[in-house]
Amino acid sequence: MRVVSGTFMLPASDIDLYFGIGFIPDWVKLYNMNANEQYAHWSIHMMRHAAALGGIEEDDDGTITPNTFEIGIAPWRGGNAVTAAQATAGNCLTWDKLDYAKAVNHDAQTYNDITKWNFVTGQTGYWDEACNTTYVGVGSLIWIASGNSAAKRYVVAALTSNGEVSAEVTLSEASVLSGDIVRISSMYDLKTMSSGAVLPAGFWLDSTADFLTATSEQGFFEAGTYDM
Numbered sequence: 176m177r178v179v180s181g182t183f184m185l186p187a188s189d190i191d192l193y194f195g196i197g198f199i200p201d202w203v204k205l206y207n208m209n210a211n212e213q214y215a216h217w218s219i220h221m222m223r224h225a226a227a228l229g230g231i232e233e234d235d236d237g238t239i240t241p242n243t244f245e246i247g248i249a250p251w252r253g254g255n256a257v258t259a260a261q262a263t264a265g266n267c268l269t270w271d272k273l274d275y276a277k278a279v280n281h282d283a284q285t286y287n288d289i290t291k292w293n294f295v296t297g298q299t300g301y302w303d304e305a306c307n308t309t310y311v312g313v314g315s316l317i318w319i320a321s322g323n324s325a326a327k328r329y330v331v332a333a334l335t336s337n338g339e340v341s342a343e344v345t346l347s348e349a350s351v352l353s354g355d356i357v358r359i360s361s362m363y364d365l366k367t368m369s370s371g372a373v374l375p376a377g378f379w380l381d382s383t384a385d386f387l388t389a390t391s392e393q394g395f396f397e398a399g400t401y402d403m
Contacts, residue, residue, distance in 0.1 A: 181364025217248035321354030
């Protein structure tokens with residue numbers, strides 16, 4: 176059994192969305208975490224029924240709708256190069272594993288490495304250098320180590336400006352005291368791919384799926400394989 180999960184940004188228009196997660200899953204769950212509150216679920220076993228080849232969708236009033244082929248979710252074999260049009264549209268996604276506390280991973284000419292967490296009170300604090308808000312913001316994961324203790328993981332729950340001024344950063348819970356920042360992730364686990372990059376295997380969501388009627392909002396997915 177293999178299970179992965181992560182967050183992503185829905186594109187600004189209703190277009191096919193490709194998730195290059197690195198393997199072809201047996202099942203997928205998609206959640207729209209904003210006002211639309213759509214949910215989509217697909218399984219390899221749903222493909223064994225013609226009326227649910229593309230899985231099912233559930234809207235915010237509980238209505239469940241089966242999707243036929245090329246309307247919902249389907250496996251994607253990958254191996255194709257991202258076109259210029261797809262890169263512009265932002266509909267090909269893959270993992271973003273970069274550490275955005277390191278300036279070299281985004282813009283070393285403008286920003287410096289973020290290395291220190293300064294505790295203020297409760298959930299609030301600030302880091303020692305300005306962050307690049309193109310990548311770091313609400314939803315970013317941050318690991319902070321204090322003293323000889325192992326690093327603890329938090330979520331950035333609120334960010335004012337670039338986070339280097341007192342109390343500009345609010346974490347998901349009361350933090351450790353001031354310490355070292357080990358890593359900061361992007362706001363989203365998946366990022367758009369550039370033109371010419373090769374899309375890994377994964378799954379895709381057809382543009383006509385109701386899940387995509389709410390654009391430029393945050394989504395969450397889970398995908399995995401069965402034991403058999």
